[in-house]
Amino acid sequence: MSRMHNPAHPGEVLREWLPETMTVTQAAKDLQVSRVTLSKVLNGKAGVTAGMALRLSAWLGTTPEVWLGMQAQWDLWQAEHQPRPKIEPMVRVG
DSSP: OOSSSOOOOHHHHHHHHSOTTOOHHHHHHHHTSOHHHHHHHHTTSSOOOHHHHHHHHHHHTOOHHHHHHHHHHHHHHHHHTSOOOOOOOOOOOO
């Protein structure tokens, strides 16, 4: 049972933070990552890693937890909507 509607991928949120005049190339340069790396995040093809969260927080004046939290919510929502085996609760003895 999903607790919430489909959360945004952090890359979608990041796109909103970037000024319209800023290119992906410039943003990647500012973050000191490759253009490909940043492009994958922005397009939802790659997740925000702890390292990327630290870079984003320094660059945008947020906390890294904001970005990691968004990524965790997105990952969890995706996982909840995939088929998975029925797991029986562990029985503790004694």
